[in-house]
Amino acid sequence: xxxxxxxxxxxxxLHRHNYNxxxxxxxxxxxxEFDEKMHLLMQLEERHPELYDANSPSQRVGSDLxxxxxxxxxxxxxxxxxNTYNRDDVQAFYDRVSQGLGGEAFEVCCELKxxxxxxxxxxxxxxxxxxxxxxxxxxxxxxxxxxxxxxSIPLILNGSGWPDSFEIRGEVLMPWQSFEDLNRQxxxxxxxxxANPRNAASGTLKSKNSAVVAQRxxxxxxxxxxxxxxxxxxxxDNLQRVASWGFKVSDAMRTVGTLEExxxxxxxxxxxxxxxxxxxDGIVLKVNSVEQQQRxxxxxxxxxxxxxxxxxxxxxxxxxxxxxxxxxxxxxxTPVANMEPVLLxxxxxxxxxxxxxDYIRALDLHVGxxxxxxxxxxxxxxxxxxxxxxxxxxVTFPKTCPECxxxxxxxEGEAAHYCPNDSACPPQIKGRIEHFISxxxxxxxxLGPETVADYxxxxxxxxxxxxxxxxxxxxxxxxxxxxxxxQRVVDGIAASRRVPFERVLYALGIRFVGKVTxxxxxxHFGSLDALLAALPPGSPPGKIGTEAPRSGELEGVxxxxxxxxxxxxxxxxxxxxxxxxxxxxxxxxxxxxxxKSEELGVRSEALAGQGIVISGxxxxxSREEYKEIIEACGGKNVSSISSKTSFILAGDNMGPSKQEKxxxxxxxxxxxxxxxxxxxxxxxxxxxxNENQxxxxNENQxQNxxxNENQTNAAPQQLTLFD
Ligand code: IVH
Numbered sequence: 001x002x003x004x005x006x007x008x009x010x011x012x013x014l015h016r017h018n019y020n021x022x023x024x025x026x027x028x029x030x031x032x033e034f035d036e037k038m039h040l041l042m043q044l045e046e047r048h049p050e051l052y053d054a055n056s057p058s059q060r061v062g063s064d065l066x067x068x069x070x071x072x073x074x075x076x077x078x079x080x081x082x083n084t085y086n087r088d089d090v091q092a093f094y095d096r097v098s099q100g101l102g103g104e105a106f107e108v109c110c111e112l113k114x115x116x117x118x119x120x121x122x123x124x125x126x127x128x129x130x131x132x133x134x135x136x137x138x139x140x141x142x143x144x145x146x147x148x149x150x151x152s153i154p155l156i157l158n159g160s161g162w163p164d165s166f167e168i169r170g171e172v173l174m175p176w177q178s179f180e181d182l183n184r185q186x187x188x189x190x191x192x193x194x195a196n197p198r199n200a201a202s203g204t205l206k207s208k209n210s211a212v213v214a215q216r217x218x219x220x221x222x223x224x225x226x227x228x229x230x231x232x233x234x235x236x237d238n239l240q241r242v243a244s245w246g247f248k249v250s251d252a253m254r255t256v257g258t259l260e261e262x263x264x265x266x267x268x269x270x271x272x273x274x275x276x277x278x279x280x281d282g283i284v285l286k287v288n289s290v291e292q293q294q295r296x297x298x299x300x301x302x303x304x305x306x307x308x309x310x311x312x313x314x315x316x317x318x319x320x321x322x323x324x325x326x327x328x329x330x331x332x333x334t335p336v337a338n339m340e341p342v343l344l345x346x347x348x349x350x351x352x353x354x355x356x357x358d359y360i361r362a363l364d365l366h367v368g369x370x371x372x373x374x375x376x377x378x379x380x381x382x383x384x385x386x387x388x389x390x391x392x393x394x395v396t397f398p399k400t401c402p403e404c405x406x407x408x409x410x411x412e413g414e415a416a417h418y419c420p421n422d423s424a425c426p427p428q429i430k431g432r433i434e435h436f437i438s439x440x441x442x443x444x445x446x447l448g449p450e451t452v453a454d455y456x457x458x459x460x461x462x463x464x465x466x467x468x469x470x471x472x473x474x475x476x477x478x479x480x481x482x483x484x485x486x487q488r489v490v491d492g493i494a495a496s497r498r499v500p501f502e503r504v505l506y507a508l509g510i511r512f513v514g515k516v517t518x519x520x521x522x523x524h525f526g527s528l529d530a531l532l533a534a535l536p537p538g539s540p541p542g543k544i545g546t547e548a549p550r551s552g553e554l555e556g557v558x559x560x561x562x563x564x565x566x567x568x569x570x571x572x573x574x575x576x577x578x579x580x581x582x583x584x585x586x587x588x589x590x591x592x593x594x595x596k597s598e599e600l601g602v603r604s605e606a607l608a609g610q611g612i613v614i615s616g617x618x619x620x621x622s623r624e625e626y627k628e629i630i631e632a633c634g635g636k637n638v639s640s641i642s643s644k645t646s647f648i649l650a651g652d653n654m655g656p657s658k659q660e661k662x663x664x665x666x667x668x669x670x671x672x673x674x675x676x677x678x679x680x681x682x683x684x685x686x687x688x689x690n691e692n693q694x695x696x697x698n699e700n701q702x703q704n705x706x707x708n709e710n711q712t713n714a715a716p717q718q719l720t721l722f723d
Pocket of ligand 1: 079080081082111112113114115116117118119170171223224284303306308
């Protein structure tokens with residue numbers, strides 16, 4: 001067999017196995033065999049760039065290259081459906097159709113209404129050529145590269161009989177399981193959570209990095225075939241055909257001939273949908289004959305031949321006892337409904353989000369109201385309405401901070417209120433110190449929220465710089481039995497002086513500057529001085545270097561938009577902040593990147609003779625530092641994986657193609673924690689894990705980007721995590 005023949009045969013084999021696994025849920029080979037074949041294909045493709053195929057199964061891993069979306073006009077506008085929550089409307093629809101067809105018999109195709117985002121795919125000569133989001137219905141974003149990573153979408157069609165050119169529409173979804181896994185990871189990384197699988201799917205599909213999409217395990221169901229040469233006159237039969245070409249089509253579709261059967265279908269799925277792996281929010285009824293559909297036609301916005309019946313979200317009725325207000329580290333005030341405990345979708349709920357003042361006002365809430373609480377696929381319960389007015393006082397949003405009494409402010413364009421007293425409002429101060437010591441920031445694990453509250457209460461610390469002046473005597477207050485633990489605290493704080501600059505920058509808690517952004521800024525400027533020098537004139541001088549100010553340079557840093565840049569400028573423009581930063585510098589914290597490994601205190605022969613690839617992102621040290629550590633321990637940092645690689649130091653977000661390659665060559669993956677154990681660093685400092693829970697205030701809510709994946713439209717709703 002020539003290489004070319006082998007490539008072609010492997011491609012078709014792998015397409016088939018993808019289909020068996022992701023569409024049929026019935027794999028016929030082991031994962032290992034699949035991986036081996038994929039590896040072989042990738043090797044052969046690397047050797048034969050002239051045989052590149054944009055639809056090869058090897059393209060499913062996506063690419064890290066950022067790509068902007070181009071706007072594409074839909075061939076046929078993407079209309080929506082008339083919606084109802086009401087069975088009488090279903091009956092009215094049925095009667096209208098019957099009348100519209102002059103009393104002629106008709107069949108109705110009943111389908112699930114999938115709750116994701118709609119997608120339009122164009123196939124030509126059996127190959128996927130374009131995928132476009134709904135957009136405004138007239139034109140949408142070209143997301144082809146992202147869609148190719150969705151394993152259940154055929155890149156090349158199976159079977160035969162497909163029109164030479166056709167469009168097919170369906171719904172891209174994030175299955176519940178993937179959604180929960182993703183949010184768990186994001187919670188650990190202190191990233192804003194997605195409110196529901198639909199938001200997660202939408203944010204993911206609009207990611208500018210298709211490698212991120214590949215990792216997120218999206219799925220897609222198809223429900224509408226368009227074109228001038230459809231296989232049959234029946235919608236249902238066309239979709240069965242579509243299934244034989246390799247698309248995922250729901251098994252739940254049924255054709256019925258009476259209104260009674262339609263109602264039975266609704267009743268059945270209203271209950272059964274809770275067992276489905278993906279979110280559904282209703283059912284869709286379509287006249288089955290395409291010819292009858294054409295006769296019925298369209299209104300300005302929707303087809304007359306279809307309607308969506310939406311299920312009521314699961315909701316519970318309970319009594320509102322009190323509204324309390326949480327003050328986060330940035331001063332944002334979150335109103336919380338405290339209610340009589342009630343069972344909702346399997347869990348007891350006693351607190352629910354009220355979002356902001358406008359929301360409370362729209363509900364006209366009073367203490368004692370009987371309120372409806374919903375989960376509706378959301379993870380945080382929400383108060384969505386009320387049944388009865390309580391006898392208590394109207395709920396009024398406070399004018400002053402519930403913690404420090406300062407008048408609240410509301411910034412233009414924001415729904416939230418803030419306490420502006422950031423220098424003296426206790427939860428803000430404690431919140432900032434807790435953030436500073438947290439694992440991804442300075443990682444001072446001998447301290448936790450309770451110790452912070454204790455020291456703050458005793459007047460020992462008022463800001464993060466005060467930590468570095470704490471003495472054993474301060475902490476013990478003369479109680480000698482506390483000396484050992486006090487010493488540990490002081491040592492832990494001292495050790496944090498070695499934490500790299502990018503994490504110091506993150507630890508400062510500048511609004512909107514998360515871990516990833518801090519890293520980008522640190523890498524771009526290299527030092528605090530260079531960053532300060534780039535701030536516009538009028539910013540107070542820190543220790544500014546000799547370079548001329550480069551106003552606007554911040555916006556040039558990858559992932560830093562106007563909102564973030566403005567926030568960074570505002571932070572350093574405040575004297576109080578500059579004073580803290582300068583004190584931290586004075587205590588010896590890292591204010592530039594690239595500390596030497598000797599300073600990190602690591603030197604041994606622990607990695608002698610080993611060739612190590614570093615991949616992903618890390619919590620304890622930067623990649624640069626790990627390179628130095630590897631060298632300092634006698635190892636060699638190599639850039640690409642080969643059979644000679646000893647192991648891969650694997651952080652978070654390791655690229656899927658690297659993972660695939662490592663698996664194929666049997667190269668072990670070593671986690672950051674395991675690696676620290678190998679070099680003997682972990683045990684020195686990692687006792688007494690810091691249980692500092694993130695307050696998850698969603699600092700990013702006004703960010704026009706989302707860290708980590710450059711989403712253009714993730715817009716996660718503001719979430720607050722309750723117990
Ligand atoms: S048919 C012209 N079928 O619901 C009819 N839509 O408001 C085109 N949806 O934008 C749509 N499941 O995103 C159809 N089985 C299904 C559906 C479905 C979910 C979504 C779709 C559409 C919206 C309609």
